Amino acid sequence: MAQEYLIALGSNLISQSGDRTETLTSALTMLAQNAGRIRRVSRFYSTPCFPAGAGPDYVNACIALEADVGPDQLIKNLHEIECLHGRERKQRWGSRTLDLDLIAAGNAVLPDETTHETWRNLPLERQMQEAPGQLILPHPRMHERAFVLIPLMDIAPHWMHPILRQTVTKLSSNLSQEEIGEILPL
Numbered sequence: 001m002a003q004e005y006l007i008a009l010g011s012n013l014i015s016q017s018g019d020r021t022e023t024l025t026s027a028l029t030m031l032a033q034n035a036g037r038i039r040r041v042s043r044f045y046s047t048p049c050f051p052a053g054a055g056p057d058y059v060n061a062c063i064a065l066e067a068d069v070g071p072d073q074l075i076k077n078l079h080e081i082e083c084l085h086g087r088e089r090k091q092r093w094g095s096r097t098l099d100l101d102l103i104a105a106g107n108a109v110l111p112d113e114t115t116h117e118t119w120r121n122l123p124l125e126r127q128m129q130e131a132p133g134q135l136i137l138p139h140p141r142m143h144e145r146a147f148v149l150i151p152l153m154d155i156a157p158h159w160m161h162p163i164l165r166q167t168v169t170k171l172s173s174n175l176s177q178e179e180i181g182e183i184l185p186l
Contacts, residue, residue: 005065005074006037006073006103007031007154008148012049012058015085015097020059023085023098028054028063030084035077036067042154044186047147055095059186062151071105075135078102103139103148107162110137116163127157138162143171146179178184 009024017026021044032038043063049055067074078100085098086112109116111134119132119140127141138161142148149172157169164171172180 002036002066003070003106005036005067005105006062006152006159007065007072007078008060008062008085008099008101008103008142008151010047010058010060010101010147011085011097012056013095013097017085022057024061027081027085027098027100030081031063031065034081035074036065038063038070038073039066039152040064040155042151045147045151046184046186048182049095050145050147058147060151062148062155062182064155071102071108071110071135074105075102078112101139101148102135102137103142103152104159104161105137107160108137109162110135116140120163146172146175146183147181149175150180150183153183 009027011020011023014020015023017023018066040063044059044061044066047058047060049057069077071185082098082100116136119136122130139148140169143161143164149168152168153172158167161171
């Protein structure tokens with residue numbers, strides 16, 4: 001049975017597909033061919049590198065994708081597409097040719113609420129060093145990231161976070177005006 005997924009796309013390095021925008025466009029083509037049916041695509045946005053000073057600015061977007069596979073298989077498909085665009089996982093939060101983050105799988109909470117809470121509340125210094133050994137959904141810090149929430153507003157403003165019980169619209173309203181102002185449509 002098909003499930004709708006929310007996926008964030010980002011690029012801040014040139015790939016064999018071209019510049020950041022061309023890389024995202026290529027990734028969209030591969031996603032449609034190899035991962036599922038793209039239902040909605042946000043605008044592309046210029047966003048500051050996160051964390052600040054870690055590299056060139058990004059181009060970010062979000063999609064709603066319908067797929068007949070479970071989240072674990074979908075994440076493998078996303079990693080394959082990243083690899084085909086030259087993604088190398090050398091450093092946590094490092095620059096990348098392509099980043100495809102699985103943000104949500106409908107209302108699923110994976111692996112469970114307790115694990116999600118642990119990763120959602122992980123102090124920043126640990127976030128920069130540690131990565132979970134399993135898929136955590138919804139993305140544990142999506143609600144803090146303007147570069148995810150603003151594109152999500154284009155495609156899923158009424159999606160409700162299954163733990164925080166807030167829509168993307170409400171989560172976005174919690175961002176500062178400075179954070180919102182840094183996310184520029186292309």
